[in-house]
Amino acid sequence: MHRSIEAEIPRLRRYARALTRDAVAADDLVQDCLARALGKLHLWQEGTDLRAWLFTILHNQYVNQVRRAVREGASVGLSETEPLLSRAPHQGRRLELRDLERAISKLPEEQRAVILLVGLEGMRYEEVAVILDVPVGTVRSRLSRGREALRRLIGVVADHNAESLMTEPDAVTRGRQRFAGEAGRSEIVVNRRARAYPAVGPAKGTPRTGFRVG
Secondary structure, eight states: OHHHHHHTHHHHHHHHHHHHOOHHHHHHHHHHHHHHHHHTGGGSOTTSOHHHHHHHHHHHHHHHHHHHHHHHTOOOSOOSSSOSSOOOSSHHHHHHHHHHHHHHHTSOHHHHHHHIIIIISOOOHHHHHHHHTSOHHHHHHHHHHHHHHHHHHHHHHHHHHHHHHHHOHHHHHHHHHHHHHHHHHHHHHHHHHHHHOTTOSSOTTOOOOSOOOO
16 A cells, blocks of 8 residues: 555655645645545545545645635745746747746636646546545536636737647646656755755654655
């Protein structure tokens, strides 16, 4: 079971980084998710979708963080230091993707989550519905509204990139491969930040998971 969970860590990290746009915060979020999953492993039903169960835990953890930050007057997920999508090879493409990243960050959380899960993770609508605990029809409507909002926010750029992000499997695969390459290099940054800010880590009282996230 632990090996099955460990196999999902790269996907969890990718989604967490897309949500938080900060490598350190994302790794903390994944650690919290894994700790919670291990603590509630007895609740998981063998034969059901482990990936969807883990993503559900991570997503709920993030939503709780955002709600807590709103109550405390803090900001979450607004850092510009971590790219949502991997860097494009050409300057023009990089600028287009940066526009798309910023537009996605302005979407309502429910629309942004659907776009990230469908587009970045390539999940089926049924899987997303399980993770977000909503009907499949709601997933479709949120995706449609999110795409339309992106078009309004950045016009032609969003029209082109949002379509690719959410409807072209090959483009999604290429994006994952580029992200994987960037993730390896970004671990150096994560380690440097960890040394610079030794207090950063799982919340006080959070048990160690035994999994290596960074």
